[in-house]
Amino acid sequence: MNELVVATELSKVYRGAKGSQTRAVESVSFSCRAGEVFGLLGPNGAGKTTTLRMLSTVLAPSGGSAVIAGHDVVRDADGVRASIGFLSGNTGLYPRLTPREVLAYFGRLFGMQEATIAQRTAELSRRFGMDEFLDKRCDALSSGMKQKVNVARTVLHDPPVMILDEPTTGLDVLASRTIVEFVKECRTRGKCVIFSTHIMGEVSRLCDRLAIVHKGRVQFLGTLPELRARAGDDLEEAFIAILEQAA
Amino acid sequence: MKLANVMIIARKEFRDVTRDRRTLMFMMLLPIVVMPLLVTGVSRFAINQMKAKGERELTIAADPLARNQLTTLANRWLTKNALTIGVISSKLGLDTASTLDGLGRLSERAELLRSQSGDKPGEDAAMLAQMKAMEEMTPDQQQFLSDIGSVSRLLTLTEWTTLDVLPAAGDGKLAQGVTIPKDLPPALADPRVAAAITSKEKTVHAAIDVPVDSLERLIDGEDPSAGVKLTVLYDSSQSLSDEAFDRLSAFIEAISRSEMRGRLSAQSLRPGFIEPFELREANVASSSRKSQAFLGGLLPYIAILFSFFGAFYPSLDLTAGEKERFTLETLLLAPVSRLDIAAGKFVVVFTTAITAAVLTITSMALTFSYGVLPEGTARVFHLEFQPLALVLTASLLVPVAALFAALLLGVALCARSFKEAQTYATPIQFLIILPAVAAMMPDLETELKWAWVPLMNVSLLMKELLKGNYLWEFYGITLGSMLALAGLVLWAASRLFQRESVLLRT
Numbered sequence: 176m177n178e179l180v181v182a183t184e185l186s187k188v189y190r191g192a193k194g195s196q197t198r199a200v201e202s203v204s205f206s207c208r209a210g211e212v213f214g215l216l217g218p219n220g221a222g223k224t225t226t227l228r229m230l231s232t233v234l235a236p237s238g239g240s241a242v243i244a245g246h247d248v249v250r251d252a253d254g255v256r257a258s259i260g261f262l263s264g265n266t267g268l269y270p271r272l273t274p275r276e277v278l279a280y281f282g283r284l285f286g287m288q289e290a291t292i293a294q295r296t297a298e299l300s301r302r303f304g305m306d307e308f309l310d311k312r313c314d315a316l317s318s319g320m321k322q323k324v325n326v327a328r329t330v331l332h333d334p335p336v337m338i339l340d341e342p343t344t345g346l347d348v349l350a351s352r353t354i355v356e357f358v359k360e361c362r363t364r365g366k367c368v369i370f371s372t373h374i375m376g377e378v379s380r381l382c383d384r385l386a387i388v389h390k391g392r393v394q395f396l397g398t399l400p401e402l403r404a405r406a407g408d409d410l411e412e413a414f415i416a417i418l419e420q421a422a
Numbered sequence: 423m424k425l426a427n428v429m430i431i432a433r434k435e436f437r438d439v440t441r442d443r444r445t446l447m448f449m450m451l452l453p454i455v456v457m458p459l460l461v462t463g464v465s466r467f468a469i470n471q472m473k474a475k476g477e478r479e480l481t482i483a484a485d486p487l488a489r490n491q492l493t494t495l496a497n498r499w500l501t502k503n504a505l506t507i508g509v510i511s512s513k514l515g516l517d518t519a520s521t522l523d524g525l526g527r528l529s530e531r532a533e534l535l536r537s538q539s540g541d542k543p544g545e546d547a548a549m550l551a552q553m554k555a556m557e558e559m560t561p562d563q564q565q566f567l568s569d570i571g572s573v574s575r576l577l578t579l580t581e582w583t584t585l586d587v588l589p590a591a592g593d594g595k596l597a598q599g600v601t602i603p604k605d606l607p608p609a610l611a612d613p614r615v616a617a618a619i620t621s622k623e624k625t626v627h628a629a630i631d632v633p634v635d636s637l638e639r640l641i642d643g644e645d646p647s648a649g650v651k652l653t654v655l656y657d658s659s660q661s662l663s664d665e666a667f668d669r670l671s672a673f674i675e676a677i678s679r680s681e682m683r684g685r686l687s688a689q690s691l692r693p694g695f696i697e698p699f700e701l702r703e704a705n706v707a708s709s710s711r712k713s714q715a716f717l718g719g720l721l722p723y724i725a726i727l728f729s730f731f732g733a734f735y736p737s738l739d740l741t742a743g744e745k746e747r748f749t750l751e752t753l754l755l756a757p758v759s760r761l762d763i764a765a766g767k768f769v770v771v772f773t774t775a776i777t778a779a780v781l782t783i784t785s786m787a788l789t790f791s792y793g794v795l796p797e798g799t800a801r802v803f804h805l806e807f808q809p810l811a812l813v814l815t816a817s818l819l820v821p822v823a824a825l826f827a828a829l830l831l832g833v834a835l836c837a838r839s840f841k842e843a844q845t846y847a848t849p850i851q852f853l854i855i856l857p858a859v860a861a862m863m864p865d866l867e868t869e870l871k872w873a874w875v876p877l878m879n880v881s882l883l884m885k886e887l888l889k890g891n892y893l894w895e896f897y898g899i900t901l902g903s904m905l906a907l908a909g910l911v912l913w914a915a916s917r918l919f920q921r922e923s924v925l926l927r928t
Contacts (some may be wrong), residue, residue, distance in 0.1 A: 189923075233754050234922050247513070256757040266755065267748030271441040272434075273690045284756035 732778025
């Protein structure tokens, strides 16, 4: 099995003022292989974003481990970051730069050659229909255009692992569709995609396997048919049933 | 830390911040355009105000008889000294000063020549000769020249009014803080006189009491050894009232000097008889040295302050601003270390801080050196800095800019938003003003112990360097301690860039 993401007993404890502690994630384990879309479901505050931030090395785990494309998130953070494309509502664009400048900047940071950056920029611009606004400042773009640029930035260095944290939140139908198509394409091209959401429609259309996270713990791990078999045919009802069992 | 990554980040950040109007304003527009305009405007305004005050007609209240006596004394002084006035006028390149107008021109001319003493280049031969004549004048002649101004001002710029109409002018109530001095002559003791002088209408600027009988005897020569006690009531908290007192006192001193000379010569005595000691003031500082002393204090303050301004917006924009725009997390996902990110941002903020400081000093020095200032002041502020002093001054700006860049980056990184960062960073501005202003404190000497006080050491040392005093030990301690401090703050800031609780606080 070609598992590109392996999370083992991942935990995260936030320390607050006066020594208080919040356990945001507790012993989360799952894995995801190439060509697979893995869904991470959960209500707000379940620990999805914290888990994905640990996988992307933005946060250091308090316990457990994770290996991405052979790189350990603690010991080889640079290797992990070079192997992932991360997209979320918290990954913004520089408003005073143009999409071309943004792509060039990240291309350089990922160690790409100038010629390769130019070639990839042209390819992605065609692929996502960005030619018209490639040299306009990002602060002049619509949210749909910005999302396209963000997606292009995510795949610029052609990483084997894609981590998408609620990527359609706040987007209109058309822009959401771009993302959904993009995820499908990633799977076709053999990428490993970890996708967090709370929209059941996206889950049923995209996810090969999924984990339901609630109160920092994995409450369910398996395929969609397995979820239905355990909690009923209606996905939303099944999701709520799992959450209620965990309560 | 990888230098290549640091430079990639720095190049991008520099492009980003230079597209920000606020940064451009503080880094370029303020130093290059606004400061020179401000300095020029303020100095023009101040000089015009001073000139206007000097040329303004002031109202003085006095008994009609006293007024006539004072005018008589002034005219008598002019007649008695007509010959000397003529000689001095011709020395200063004026044909005649026999009229009151002529006397005014003579005073102005003397003032102009005096303001330019010590500066030689670029003047025509006649002017140089007149300046030389001014310099060669004896202290007595110099005093006489200023007495001409005092006497002519009393005659031409005084509007007289009588004491008995005063109560009608004011409402008779004394303003807060007004106290009537004890033992005043009866004419001035009436509270309504003080009320008129201190009233908002400012119709009367001062009142003078003259014992008319004694003065009459003095004028008529009946009592050649008499002393006449005059009293001036004025309000020193109001500039025009203060000016009225100065004019009256200068006038009384002028005629008093003349009277004294007359009495001594009548007794065949020399001035030394009543003035056994005479102190001659011999100041070696030329006007450009004096201006360097002034600017030496002003420039360090402005350089330090503008270095801070230069760092302010970029540091907030590149930290809290990035958090607000969600671009910081995007950057954290790139395969570069957080130290690289901190270093890249530091390079940019350091550059804007030092650019702002250097541009400010340069534009200020050029403003003071090349004549956009009003006539008379441009040459007073003429500057000649030694290249070594400028190099050493610039070297001091390096740790200053580094300190501000690191400090502001660290503080602003802790904030959730740009606005919150402003709330944290603004008080720092007040903290730096106090040590930065040290060089402008006239009585603060540059002692070695101050070399250990951050920013105050830079401020004081820059002042000394601009005066041409190379205090090497002071310089060594200042540069060393400032670099150490900047390094320490930079280290602390880079530690903050490693802390996820700070980086992701939104």
